[in-house]
Amino acid sequence: AAGVIQSPRHLIKEKRETATLKCYPIPRHDTVYWYQQGPGQDPQFLISFYEKMQSDKGSIPDRFSAQQFSDYHSELNMSSLELGDSALYFCASSQTPERNYGYTFGSGTRLTVV
Amino acid sequence: AQTVTQSQPEMSVQEAETVTLSCTYDTSESDYYLFWYKQPPSRQMILVIRQEAYKQQNATENRFSVNFQKAAKSFSLKISDSQLGDAAMYFCGTSGNTPLVFGKGTRLSVIA
Incomplete structure (x- = not known):
């Protein structure tokens, strides 16, 4: 079965640079969620989109932005990167109204800021 | 919230034994769901079990x-007949009208 696809798998950036993470949800899933997991931490919710509109907003820094496109894939844009942005970034998807059956997570993008 | x-x-748990992981939660929602996710060293978040409140x-x-x-x-989550492949981080979470929120996790080791 198709899963949630995230790219790239790994990314190394320098401070103050920009990064773009991509997420391709499971077919027919209309909701995408972004999470940030710092070293040794639990995943923290950043932002979500339903039918290309922002549906919920969590602890996403102002330096970050995201959007969902017409094909339902989503991109997380991160600017002015800081060392503290180094983390594992997960994308998850669900099909509304079944979202409370649980989200399907991608394998994550490991971002390292040096 | x-x-x-x-x-x-x-x-930690011995292989083939039973272990229970604890979780408590607080929510302002009347209709909510509870989950346990497993995160093995491969770092993939895998849904283990869900419960409708x-x-x-x-x-x-x-x-x-x-x-x-x-x-x-x-x-709480009970794992019976523990296997080496059960070794992972386990996250408890809840969602409802708001997105899934996780606890800090429990690292489970399985001893052969």
Whole structure:
């Protein structure tokens, strides 16, 4: 079965640079969620989109932005990167109204800021 | 607002034995759901089991079962016949009208 696809798998950036993470949800899933997991931490919710509109907003820094496109894939844009942005970034998807059956997570993008 | 507390940072279990991971939560929502996710070293977040809060019957998935105590806001995970492949971080979480929120996790080690 198709899963949630995230790219790239790994990314190394320098401070103050920009990064773009991509997420391709499971077919027919209309909701995408972004999470940030710092070293040794639990995943923290950043932002979500339903039918290309922002549906919920969590602890996403102002330096970050995201959007969902017409094909339902989503991109997380991160600017002015800081060392503290180094983390594992997960994308998850669900099909509304079944979202409370649980989200399907991608394998994550490991971002390292040096 | 939702909060999830996992009071056991680390647990260990002998292979083939049973272990219980604890989780308590707080939520302002009347209709909510509870989850346990597993994160092995591969770092993939894998759904282990889910529970609808309006159901009194405890969910079961093969060797995994929960003890859901709604009044106490407790949602523990029992793993029976533990296997080496069960070694992972386990995150308890809750969602409802708001997105999934996780606890800090419990690292489970399985001893051969």
